[in-house]
Amino acid sequence: MNILVYLVPIALTLGFVGLVAFVWSLRSGQFDDLDGAAARVLFDDDIDAPRT
Amino acid sequence: MSIDVDLSGFVRQTDDGSRGIDFAIDGMTCAACIVEIEQAMKKIPGVKKARVNYSNSRLALGWTDEALDPAMAVEQLRRMGYAAHPFELAEAESREAEHAKYLLRCLAVAGFAAMNVMLLSVSVWAGNVSDITPEARDMFHWLSALIALPAAGFSGRPFFASALGALKRGALNMDVPISLGIVLALGMSVVETANHQHHAYFDSALMLIFFLLCGRYLEQTMRQRTRAVAGNIAALRSPLAARVNADGSVTQVPTARIAAGDIVLVRPGERIPVDGAVVSGSSEIDESIVTGETRQRMIGEGAEVFSGTLNFSGALKIRARAVGSGGFLDEIERLLENAATARSHYVGLAERASKIYAPIVHVTAAATLAGWLIAGASAHDAVVTAIAVLIITCPCALALAVPAVHVTAAGALFRSGVLLNGGHAIERLAEADTVVFDKTGTLTLPEPRVANAHAFSAGLIERAARLARSSRHPLARALAQERPMGAPYDGGREEAGAGVMAMIDGVEARLGSAAFCGLDASATAHALDEGASAICYRRGEETAVFHVRQTLRADAVETVAALKAGGYAIEIVSGDSAVATRAAADALGVARCIGGAKPADKVARLEALKAQGRKPVMVGDGFNDAPALAAAHVSLSPVTAADVAQAAADAVFLGDRLAPVARALQLSRLARKLMRENLWIAVVYNAVAVPLAIAGHVTPLIAALAMSGSSLIVTVNALRAGAGVASGRANQPQGAGEPDRVRSNAEVAA
Numbered sequence: 001m002n003i004l005v006y007l008v009p010i011a012l013t014l015g016f017v018g019l020v021a022f023v024w025s026l027r028s029g030q031f032d033d034l035d036g037a038a039a040r041v042l043f044d045d046d047i048d049a050p051r052t
Numbered sequence: 053m054s055i056d057v058d059l060s061g062f063v064r065q066t067d068d069g070s071r072g073i074d075f076a077i078d079g080m081t082c083a084a085c086i087v088e089i090e091q092a093m094k095k096i097p098g099v100k101k102a103r104v105n106y107s108n109s110r111l112a113l114g115w116t117d118e119a120l121d122p123a124m125a126v127e128q129l130r131r132m133g134y135a136a137h138p139f140e141l142a143e144a145e146s147r148e149a150e151h152a153k154y155l156l157r158c159l160a161v162a163g164f165a166a167m168n169v170m171l172l173s174v175s176v177w178a179g180n181v182s183d184i185t186p187e188a189r190d191m192f193h194w195l196s197a198l199i200a201l202p203a204a205g206f207s208g209r210p211f212f213a214s215a216l217g218a219l220k221r222g223a224l225n226m227d228v229p230i231s232l233g234i235v236l237a238l239g240m241s242v243v244e245t246a247n248h249q250h251h252a253y254f255d256s257a258l259m260l261i262f263f264l265l266c267g268r269y270l271e272q273t274m275r276q277r278t279r280a281v282a283g284n285i286a287a288l289r290s291p292l293a294a295r296v297n298a299d300g301s302v303t304q305v306p307t308a309r310i311a312a313g314d315i316v317l318v319r320p321g322e323r324i325p326v327d328g329a330v331v332s333g334s335s336e337i338d339e340s341i342v343t344g345e346t347r348q349r350m351i352g353e354g355a356e357v358f359s360g361t362l363n364f365s366g367a368l369k370i371r372a373r374a375v376g377s378g379g380f381l382d383e384i385e386r387l388l389e390n391a392a393t394a395r396s397h398y399v400g401l402a403e404r405a406s407k408i409y410a411p412i413v414h415v416t417a418a419a420t421l422a423g424w425l426i427a428g429a430s431a432h433d434a435v436v437t438a439i440a441v442l443i444i445t446c447p448c449a450l451a452l453a454v455p456a457v458h459v460t461a462a463g464a465l466f467r468s469g470v471l472l473n474g475g476h477a478i479e480r481l482a483e484a485d486t487v488v489f490d491k492t493g494t495l496t497l498p499e500p501r502v503a504n505a506h507a508f509s510a511g512l513i514e515r516a517a518r519l520a521r522s523s524r525h526p527l528a529r530a531l532a533q534e535r536p537m538g539a540p541y542d543g544g545r546e547e548a549g550a551g552v553m554a555m556i557d558g559v560e561a562r563l564g565s566a567a568f569c570g571l572d573a574s575a576t577a578h579a580l581d582e583g584a585s586a587i588c589y590r591r592g593e594e595t596a597v598f599h600v601r602q603t604l605r606a607d608a609v610e611t612v613a614a615l616k617a618g619g620y621a622i623e624i625v626s627g628d629s630a631v632a633t634r635a636a637a638d639a640l641g642v643a644r645c646i647g648g649a650k651p652a653d654k655v656a657r658l659e660a661l662k663a664q665g666r667k668p669v670m671v672g673d674g675f676n677d678a679p680a681l682a683a684a685h686v687s688l689s690p691v692t693a694a695d696v697a698q699a700a701a702d703a704v705f706l707g708d709r710l711a712p713v714a715r716a717l718q719l720s721r722l723a724r725k726l727m728r729e730n731l732w733i734a735v736v737y738n739a740v741a742v743p744l745a746i747a748g749h750v751t752p753l754i755a756a757l758a759m760s761g762s763s764l765i766v767t768v769n770a771l772r773a774g775a776g777v778a779s780g781r782a783n784q785p786q787g788a789g790e791p792d793r794v795r796s797n798a799e800v801a802a
Binding site for chain 1: 083086087104105106107108153156157160161164167168171188191195199
């Protein structure tokens with residue numbers, strides 16, 4: 001069962017990283033405009049020279 | 053006369069010299085508008101940041117150049133077909149947003165902890181029936197405690213705070229048993245772990261917090277969304293007012309920036325932006341939003357005027373008055389106060405349930421403890437069993453039963469154009485059995501319309517409506533509404549107090565008074581009945597006399613019929629004359645109507661209905677309806693209503709149609725049925741689980757299954773409130789709800 005010495009800290013660390021990432025995304029305003037974010041992914045405004 | 057727009061009051065400035073302003077945008081119909089607006093804004097020289105928030109139709113602009121005037125952005129947006137109104141985040145709304153973020157942080161921590169503790173718990177449960185060593189189990193339990201204790205301390209705060217608050221007031225709410233259950237579950241688990249026992253309840257405590265926070269968070273976001281829409285509507289409704297400066301120049305400033313004593317210029321066709329007294333000028337004004345009376349009143353110097361009334365014929369200068377003074381206002385204020393104190397403190401289903409539930413749970417736990425002690429169990433076993441009872445009865449399903457339905461029902465109402473104001477609005481709407489309508493602005497459209505349009509050819513209407521576009525006069529505007537897309541003719545010229553003229557295909561066309569159009573004045577007068585006004589049109593030999601009057605909302609007849617079919621008693625109580633009220637009542641097939649009612653009369657009628665044991669819902673829009681709205685069992689206002697009325701109403705409905713009223717009543721009845729079902733589900737769950745707990749058969753595994761199972765059933769059942777409601781952008785309140793007032797304000801501001 002010595003494997004637990006590695007596995008338990010790894011599992012907890014991974015979970016904690018997820019938590020930190022979530023709190024960061026919350027603080028940086030990524031949850032402020034959910035409808036807009038859903039639509040923005042479809043825009044081509046990051047393509048420099050549109051051919052149309 | 054050049055008029056500047058002064059938006060400086062809305063500009064935010066930070067220390068590093070960057071500036072910003074927020075706008076509420078009207079007219080965003082699809083996601084493509086996001087790019088269109090942002091790119092157009094970034095083309096304005098100096099603009100550093102332009103970000104559209106699509107969820108709540110807002111635009112944030114940022115720039116550093118001191119010389120840049122945000123009014124340019126408003127002008128640019130207007131040319132693109134959007135109405136932009138400067139916007140300041142109301143404190144209430146930012147507080148809601150802050151609270152939602154706080155709940156989401158708690159939810160994230162609870163979720164993280166619950167998942168990790170469950171990982172450890174499942175190992176222990178599996179190990180308990182196979183070959184886990186006591187040392188490994190203790191380690192897993194201590195690890196769980198290490199995660200669970202700080203996480204519960206952090207994410208349980210919303211419940212602990214609310215429970216402490218209730219206890220300080222000497223009351224019990226649902227959060228008291230919840231907090232007690234959490235604290236006892238954690239405490240007992242620590243003690244059990246220290247004693248090398250098999251079972252610990254860390255996972256149950258965290259899962260409970262997680263589920264309940266989900267419910268709280270969803271409820272909060274629903275409230276926040278409603279508030280955001282309400283905030284936008286308020287910004288769009290609040291037009292710019294033309295302030296006359298000391299040097300005689302005129303500046304357009306947001307109405308909120310008008311101070312008492314300022315002089316405001318109101319041109320014909322505009323709504324009066326502030327309460328005040330006329331300093332100079334005379335005019336006819338339409339005060340239907342204040343009194344319900346549709347006939348116009350002549351006013352002159354010294355007359356008292358109210359915000360929201362429509363100025364018809366002449367330019368007025370008004371001295372703004374401090375809020376809440378003056379005869380009529382005082383009377384409304386006093387009636388409102390009475391109504392607010394008389395409105396009994398409403399006790400919702402959830403409160404009633406928790407009032408019964410909390411004592412029963414605590415008594416049951418105490419009885420379990422006593423029973424086991426008497427039966428000869430050890431003190432340790434008796435305490436553990438009693439705490440298990442408290443954990444299993446921790447009202448997870450019960451606490452979710454009502455809020456979950458609230459969230460889905462409020463969402464469904466939101467999609468059909470009803471914004472809820474009050475907390476118990478849904479439950480009170482469900483109880484209503486009588487609908488009392490105000491007439492003017494509620495059953496009728498807030499703006500007058502052409503009543504005899506069908507009498508003329510389509511071509512004539514088209515030409516007259518396009519000609520009317522060149523005028524600001526309210527009657528012309530009503531005519532222009534007949535062809536909302538019609539463009540004004542080039543060279544349209546308005547002659548003050550007479551009418552507009554333009555050349556159409558080489559023939560001069562005129563629109564305005566009878567004399568202006570060269571028609572016989574008596575020919576127009578006799579055809580008119582009370583409450584209607586005439587506007588004449590002439591182009592060569594082509595002539596017409598349009599009758600403009602208040603007309604019923606397009607679906608008023610069907611809605612009233614549907615309500616009657618649904619078993620509601622219908623009444624009309626209006627401030628307008630008895631004859632006009634009777635006419636509307638007859639058109640709608642309503643038997644009971646009261647005309648010429650003063651605000652106090654309306655309240656008296658509602659009190660009389662209540663005394664008969666009825667539960668009246670008041671639907672009204674006017675200033676004069678506000679006390680009645682507050683006095684009714686529950687109340688609704690159209691979005692075009694006076695601010696006082698909207699504040700007093702429990703819900704606001706958007707758009708030109710009356711259907712949302714019937715929809716709100718129908719949906720709230722469904723919601724109440726689901727709430728009751730959910731409460732029964734919670735009761736059945738307890739009836740099964742509590743005997744098991746008392747008998748001492750509840751292990752952490754059973755507790756976890758039972759609690760999450762019952763929570764899920766309750767939530768899924770609640771989702772039925774949202775089912776069957778037509779969704780999609782077409783029904784979005786802002787698309788459907790462009791009320792005329794908003795549009796005309798946009799025009800005025802432009």
